[in-house]
Amino acid sequence: MTSDTPEARSALRDSASRTLRLEQQAIAALVERLDAGFDRACELILACQGRVVVTGMGKSGHVAGKIAATLASTGTPAFFVHPGEASHGDLGMITPGDVVLALSNSGETAEVTALLPLLKRMKVPLISMTGRPASTLARHAEAHLDAGVEREACPLDLAPTASTTAALALGDALAVALLESRGFTAEDFALSHPGGSLGKRLLLRVGDLMHSGERLPRVALGSPLRDALLEITRQGLGFTCVVAPDGTLAGVYTDGDLRRTLDQHSDLSGLSVDAVMTRPGKRVSPETLAAEAVRLMEDHRISALAVVDEAGRPVGALHMHDLLASGVI
Incomplete structure (x- = not known):
């Protein structure tokens, strides 16, 4: 069936609708799983004297980069470190005053779990975001954020889709909670976005x-x-x-x-x-x-x-x- 027939177009829209519904359900399910772990994660970050170092591998790494950028632009100093590079020198970017937020859907990603002994030795608090609360990463974290999903939107249940959407949404929830707790204002936002339209409206005289x-x-x-x-x-x-x-x-x-x-x-x-x-x-x-x-x-x-x-x-x-x-x- 070619893609320019009415049947093909309908099938494409049906597929898109199914994906969006599954991802919508994955995000909605997060609300019921907000618990003391989320509270503790906020406490650790608010008490942090350094920066929030966000890390993750593969698709989780892409989400981690976006979370780091969102945190940094909303009043929480943060940056992304690739876990593979961290084991080969970039760990020096992490200081004892920092907090690490590590993402891994399985909670068993080798490049991420390899950092656990080093973080313990440095006494750097660890916040994990995984889809498995019983995983290695979750068990060794001071605070765990449950971003698990019932199934991926991918029909093969393989490609990270709903799980990455859930992690991204949970990262946004964390950033906004911190923003509101800090009393972050539009003027504060403008100072970190001087090139954007909001920055120009609030900063240019x-x-x-x-x-x-x-x-x-x-x-x-x-x-x-x-x-x-x-x-x-x-x-x-x-x-x-x-x-x-x-x-x-x-x-x-x-x-x-x-x-x-x-x-x-x-x-x-x-x-x-x-x-x-x-x-x-x-x-x-x-x-x-x-x-x-x-x-x-x-x-x-x-x-x-x-x-x-x-x-x-x-x-x-x-x-x-x-x-x-x-x-x-």
Whole structure:
């Protein structure tokens, strides 16, 4: 039966549905097996003065790597160590202040169990995650996380499928429990994800993005409108600051103001910028979050903002294009 027949497509969907149901059941069964072992694992990690070293072989190793990454990004310093390499020098990456989280569905993986005597000698606490609570790895751990499944989603009951999904979900449950126990915040998350969109929204400030110095568009209060238009054109930010004699921001003149000026005045030659500028003009400080500047622009349907210091003196200019280029929006 070829794969482009209705019968074949139906069979493929039936197979996918069966797999998803089996994996869903495997995850649901974990809830009933959360016990004192999970509590103890959390206690060991919360008391850890070093890092959580996560290890596993084969498919369990791939899951272990993801768990280590999730822990590290949610406030629990962690990294992955390959158990085979650990026996050939990488064990030096583990220090007495660390905690080891070892994954093995069977609990008998040779490369992982080979580490047990060394970890005992170093007095490094061991947390195991296996599918067999009576296994060697589980019995030698200070805390055991039961990730066992009734059967794999693989129809041969051989390829790690439901078991790896269960282990991954249990690792997420551990990371989130630790996150909440530590009081980990969105700002904390942003600090470990400065390149992500959340990091940019919570970390980038107007002062990081603004145009300053010679790139700051400005004209003096009382200047001819022609000077303001030339400054807008020269700087290309769609507006100019209008500066009072004491150096403070008196107002702004924007592309929008120009359209209104053209509607209301047939002759621009005798106009000063004072007569047609917007007072006092929307403004932010360099310490304003870039995300807040976005909200201000959107609320007032403007594309640029003056940036002023504590005394109200213009120190920069921010355009919507700067926010787009930074990835804040």
